[in-house]
Amino acid sequence: MSRIMGEKRRVVVTGLGMATPLGLSVSESWDKALKGIGGIRSLGYPAAQKSPVQAVGEVSERDWDQIAKRFPDEAAAHGERRTLFALWAARSALDDSTLDVAKANSGRCGVMLAAGAPINRLEDINPWITPEGGFDYRRFGREYGQLHRESIMRNNTHRPSALVAAQCGLGGPNGTISSACASATQALGLAFRSIQRGESDMMLAGGADSMINPVGLVFFVLLGAANTTREDPTGACRPFDRKRAGLVMGEGAGVIVLEEESHARERGARIYAEVAGYGSSMDAHQVTAPDPKGVGAARSMAAAVSDAGMDLGEIDYINAHGTGTKLNDMAETLAIRNTFGEQADRLVVNSSKPLTGHLLAASGGPEFVFTTLSVHQDRVHPTLNLTSPDRKCNLDYVSDGQRSLPVGAAISNSFGFGGQNASILIKKYQS
Amino acid sequence: MSEPVVITGRSLATALGRGLDETWDSLLAGRSGIGDIEGFDASGFPCQSAACVSGIDEQSLDLPRRESRIMDLHSFVLMKCATEAMAESGRPQHEDGGGDTGFFAAIGMVDYKQEDLIGAVSASRDAQGGIDYDRFYDQNFRDIFPLWPLSMLNNIALCQVAVRLGLRGENTVFSPHGDSALQAVAEAAATVVEGGNSAALAGGVGEKVSESSLARGLLHGMLNTRDRVDPCRPFSNDRAGGVLGEGGGAVLLESRARAEERGASATAAVSGYGAAFGLADPANATTGPSTDAIQRAMTLAIERAGRSPDEVDLVIAHGDGTREGDRQEWEAISGIFSRQDSKTRLYSSKGALGNLLGGAPIVDLILAERMIQTGLIPPTYGIGDGETIAGSMLVRGQPLEARPRVVLINGFSYEGQAGSLLTEALG
Numbered sequence: 018m019s020r021i022m023g024e025k026r027r028v029v030v031t032g033l034g035m036a037t038p039l040g041l042s043v044s045e046s047w048d049k050a051l052k053g054i055g056g057i058r059s060l061g062y063p064a065a066q067k068s069p070v071q072a073v074g075e076v077s078e079r080d081w082d083q084i085a086k087r088f089p090d091e092a093a094a095h096g097e098r099r100t101l102f103a104l105w106a107a108r109s110a111l112d113d114s115t116l117d118v119a120k121a122n123s124g125r126c127g128v129m130l131a132a133g134a135p136i137n138r139l140e141d142i143n144p145w146i147t148p149e150g151g152f153d154y155r156r157f158g159r160e161y162g163q164l165h166r167e168s169i170m171r172n173n174t175h176r177p178s179a180l181v182a183a184q185c186g187l188g189g190p191n192g193t194i195s196s197a198c199a200s201a202t203q204a205l206g207l208a209f210r211s212i213q214r215g216e217s218d219m220m221l222a223g224g225a226d227s228m229i230n231p232v233g234l235v236f237f238v239l240l241g242a243a244n245t246t247r248e249d250p251t252g253a254c255r256p257f258d259r260k261r262a263g264l265v266m267g268e269g270a271g272v273i274v275l276e277e278e279s280h281a282r283e284r285g286a287r288i289y290a291e292v293a294g295y296g297s298s299m300d301a302h303q304v305t306a307p308d309p310k311g312v313g314a315a316r317s318m319a320a321a322v323s324d325a326g327m328d329l330g331e332i333d334y335i336n337a338h339g340t341g342t343k344l345n346d347m348a349e350t351l352a353i354r355n356t357f358g359e360q361a362d363r364l365v366v367n368s369s370k371p372l373t374g375h376l377l378a379a380s381g382g383p384e385f386v387f388t389t390l391s392v393h394q395d396r397v398h399p400t401l402n403l404t405s406p407d408r409k410c411n412l413d414y415v416s417d418g419q420r421s422l423p424v425g426a427a428i429s430n431s432f433g434f435g436g437q438n439a440s441i442l443i444k445k446y447q448s
Numbered sequence: 449m450s451e452p453v454v455i456t457g458r459s460l461a462t463a464l465g466r467g468l469d470e471t472w473d474s475l476l477a478g479r480s481g482i483g484d485i486e487g488f489d490a491s492g493f494p495c496q497s498a499a500c501v502s503g504i505d506e507q508s509l510d511l512p513r514r515e516s517r518i519m520d521l522h523s524f525v526l527m528k529c530a531t532e533a534m535a536e537s538g539r540p541q542h543e544d545g546g547g548d549t550g551f552f553a554a555i556g557m558v559d560y561k562q563e564d565l566i567g568a569v570s571a572s573r574d575a576q577g578g579i580d581y582d583r584f585y586d587q588n589f590r591d592i593f594p595l596w597p598l599s600m601l602n603n604i605a606l607c608q609v610a611v612r613l614g615l616r617g618e619n620t621v622f623s624p625h626g627d628s629a630l631q632a633v634a635e636a637a638a639t640v641v642e643g644g645n646s647a648a649l650a651g652g653v654g655e656k657v658s659e660s661s662l663a664r665g666l667l668h669g670m671l672n673t674r675d676r677v678d679p680c681r682p683f684s685n686d687r688a689g690g691v692l693g694e695g696g697g698a699v700l701l702e703s704r705a706r707a708e709e710r711g712a713s714a715t716a717a718v719s720g721y722g723a724a725f726g727l728a729d730p731a732n733a734t735t736g737p738s739t740d741a742i743q744r745a746m747t748l749a750i751e752r753a754g755r756s757p758d759e760v761d762l763v764i765a766h767g768d769g770t771r772e773g774d775r776q777e778w779e780a781i782s783g784i785f786s787r788q789d790s791k792t793r794l795y796s797s798k799g800a801l802g803n804l805l806g807g808a809p810i811v812d813l814i815l816a817e818r819m820i821q822t823g824l825i826p827p828t829y830g831i832g833d834g835e836t837i838a839g840s841m842l843v844r845g846q847p848l849e850a851r852p853r854v855v856l857i858n859g860f861s862y863e864g865q866a867g868s869l870l871t872e873a874l875g
Contacts, residue, residue, distance in 0.1 A: 067585035095733075124724060124744055132623065134600050137560055139579050142569045150570055152562040154659050158492025161663035170663040173557060174602070174623045179733065179863035182725045188741065191725040191865045192631050195555065195602035195623040203620050207635065214638070216723075231581060235589045236597045297618045299551065299610040304518075304598060313616065320618075320644070434598065435607030437619055 028212045029446055030289040031281050032114025032274030033386045034106040036225075037373045038074035038267055041083060041105065043113065046383075047390050050398035051419040055372045057265055059250045060229075068234045070243050072250035074267030074374025075229055076102065091180060096166045099379075102270035103130060103177035103225035104184060106382070110221060111185055114274040114286060118186045127189030127217045128182045129208040130272070131200030131224025132174035133378030136167050137232045167230075177225055181272075189217045194378075197433030198338070199297070200224055201271065201381030202441050206295035208275050209441070218280045223382030225270030237264060240305075240434075242342050254375075255402040256339035256368035257346050257410040264340045267374020271382020273389070282448070290392040291446040293327065293426070296320025300436030307344055307432060311352025314338075314430065317438035318356045321428055325442045329360045332442070334397055334427040336388040339368025340375055345432065350410045365422065367415045371401035381431040385441065388429040392443050396421050451703045453637040454714035454874065456647075457537030458814045459529040460697030462801050463499035467532075471801075471811075472818050475826035476847045480800045482680060482691050485657060494673035495666060498657040499693035499802030504528050515608060518598045521656040521694060522555060523605035525807070529698035530609045530649055537700040538712055539647055550617035550645035551610055552636040553698075554628035554652040554806035555602045559660035564599075567591045605653070617645040622806070626766060626859030627723065628652070629809040630867035634721035636701050646706060652810035653696030654803070665692055668734045668862050670770055670803070680803075681830040682767035682796035683774050683838040690768040693802020697810040704874070716817045720755065720870035722748025727864040728776045736773045737866035742780035742858065749856060749868040750784075757784050760792050760870075761852035762825060763841075764812045766860045767796025768803045769830070777858065778837050785841070793850055794841040799830025809859035813871060816855040820873045823851040 038056025039046035049056075057074045076084075076098075084105045085092040091104060107128075111118070118126060141164055145157045164170050175193050182191050190211055194204040201224035208222035228236055237243035244263035246253040254265040281288055298320065300313035307314070322329055337349055354361045369384050376383060391397045396419055403416035426444035433439075459467065463481025464474040474481070481499040490496045504524045506516035511527070519527075530551070539549075568591040572584035598604050603621040610619070618639045622628035629652030636648035655661040665671045672679040672689030680691040707714050726741030727733065737745075750757055763785070765777055785792040797812055804811055819825055825848045836842055843850075853873040860866050 064581045067582045069585060139569050142562060142565055143579055146566060146570055152566060154489040155492035157659055158490060169559060170660050171667055173863060175625060175861050175863045175865060183727055188725050190723040193623050194620055196621045197601050197603045239592055239594045240597050299616050299619050301610045301614050301616050303611060304604055304607045433603060434601060435604045437603060
């Protein structure tokens with residue numbers, strides 16, 4: 018088996034790429050994050066005026082046009098929003114890393130991306146409903162060629178990771194993670210392991226997702242987890258706040274270049290930070306709600322710290338999953354308390370979701386980018402809308418403007434519906 | 449070398465049987481599980497054949513309605529196989545509170561059932577028969593069962609198993625094709641080696657044969673639209689495409705030392721894995737991996753197991769019966785095992801079982817273990833007496849008593865991902 022023999026290889030972050038409601042440039046998005054300028058607005062398209070969900074984090078139309086212009090062939094052929102977000106973020110990360118793939122060993126450069134729930138379209142059902150209210154399978158069998166290009170029947174979850182690899186010329190390991198909202202952090206974790214073990218030298222990892230489509234809009238309403246505020250969309254997502262009232266969906270992608278340390282150093286790459294540990298766990302509690310005590314989430318954080326060979330006291334900052342649902346934020350707070358004990362009070366915590374919305378399967382991507390930049394620059398962005406703290410959520414959440422503090426090491430958390438948890442640990446790079 | 453990772457429990461479900469013995473006996477006897485699709489009226493489709501599983505449902509698994517309401521065939525198969533693999537291993541279910549039992553699974557695309565949405569869609573039609581979204585959003589979306597969204601998530605099947613079996617360790621859901629299943633086995637094994645999990649389940653399930661999965665297979669150009677008798681003919685000269693297959697499997701992996709410590713028996717170890725990407729046809733995103741990518745994945749798996757191609761007794765091919773896929777794979781295989789006197793044999797299960805996508809390589813791994821145990825390789829079904837591109841390597845006609853000890857398993861996607869896994873007899 019591929020195994021870590023003796024010394025583990027070190028893994029560093031050398032490239033960052035994003036496409037989110039904050040924009041298409043990492044530096045501009047980071048600047049907005051620090052200033053507390055969020056990207057959540059009222060839903061753009063007219064057909065969804067009556068949608069119970071109105072506050073969403075959409076990639077702006079102007080940015081979308083720019084993406085489609087950059088990848089005209091893919092836009093024409095594959096159209097699916099998520100795939101194009103993935104391409105944009107991957108290309109940006111690769112550009113940022115300055116890695117010349119043509120000079121690298123392509124077979125040792127791979128891709129590991131998150132994929133969310135595919136797009137279910139009412140228009141894939143409607144034309145074949147019979148007068149009796151059934152489905153005309155026979156006629157559908159003759160007419161399935163009419164399905165929309167975004168239909169689940171045209172799009173395998175593998176498509177983003179495959180197209181990114183094909184576009185960027187990466188012939189190494191290539192995988193797709195479908196662990197709900199834990200997916201992108203798991204993709205980053207597995208990419209980290211792949212490099213550590215020596216299976217690859219460079220991995221593009223992260224994810225892309227969008228559920229801002231007609232059926233996607235009611236997805237979390239049905240589950241009772243969505244924020245259905247119609248007024249004040251920018252204030253809708255309120256992690257750890259007493260008035261938090263559910264998650265706000267965002268869309269986009271975050272893709273990161275992870276690289277083996279000597280590989281990066283030999284080519285003189287800028288190193289943002291080091292990935293030092295990864296942990297994952299399952300709640301095994303129930304699939305409809307997180308374990309209220311956050312036991313699984315605690316084990317995932319503890320596993321990441323122990324994987325890094327670090328002490329709990331060395332962690333300075335946690336980029337929380339922080340969805341702004343009643344259940345998550347309470348359970349996550351307890352999980353942090355239970356993991357860190359007395360050390361919990363010296364941690365700072367924030368959530369990026371009021372900035373971008375919840376990018377679902379992809380959420381770990383942009384959050385990894387922000388966490389990396391905090392470690393790199395010793396600055397932590399504020400948690401927007403945390404104005405009336407929930408007394409039971411009793412950690413030091415950065416809320417009132419950005420905070421400057423030495424960030425030696427940080428954890429980014431992602432927890433998936435069903436009870437899958439993932440935590441990744443990023444620390445300052447020292448040669 | 450560190451401690452081998454061994455298989456201590458296994459279970460599968462295929463169109464040929466609810467379990468391993470039935471499937472194995474049928475494969476040896478040269479039977480196929482492929483037939484006419486009966487679950488819905490497929491008569492309008494240009495492909496009407498598939499290999500369908502029967503008898504695995506909420507009743508047979510004794511699942512309460514509140515659990516089964518968000519499950520479909522893929523969840524039932526995963527639940528059945530994971531539960532049985534765990535039980536067969538004899539490993540105490542809640543050892544260490546399950547905290548270090550991991551679960552890695554490959555799960556195919558998860559499609560909605562028409563009956564779950566059709567009420568809301570019908571009620572939201574406008575006078576012209578289109579969708580009136582105002583009506584949908586106003587109230588009709590409430591016709592959808594509130595937990596229906598969970599049933600659309602690939603990972604819920606894994607989470608339901610975790611709840612039932614108390615699995616709390618490292619985990620990942622990969623999707624949707626054969627390469628993903630090999631990745632699941634490799635990651636599960638790696639966590640056992642590295643100590644993240646003391647034991648880990650690795651599973652894989654394909655897609656339910658439905659109007660959606662059939663449409664997807666056809667839109668990707670993977671299915672035989674020409675003939676209904678033995679439609680999947682791996683490596684045959686007149687092969688004309690693949691066939692969907694239902695089912696999947698799960699194995700429990702442990703370190704050999706731990707298994708021996710508690711007196712569990714094992715026959716085979718998982719010893720090498722390789723993965724690569726490359727499109728067979730760069731102009732067509734769904735023609736599967738290239739010869740080069742396949743060859744790299746296979747070579748890595750062999751090398752990382754510390755083996756040479758000479759030592760590989762059998763390749764269980766991806767061999768899905770597609771024109772281009774089988775050609776690319778055969779070129780890769782013949783490039784590695786090119787010597788005239790090569791004793792390496794070739795087998796594909798897909799002519800009898802269909803393409804189980806994310807479930808296929810797990811089933812092949814369990815079959816490989818049985819081949820190692822019994823010394824027999826079943827005949828590749830579907831090729832009759834016809835000419836093949838694979839010459840004498842391909843096992844056909846009768847079971848072959850070849851006593852394979854080192855077996856390489858291939859699993860690919862439609863999109864260019866190639867994976868390869870080496871399993872071998874314990875010395």
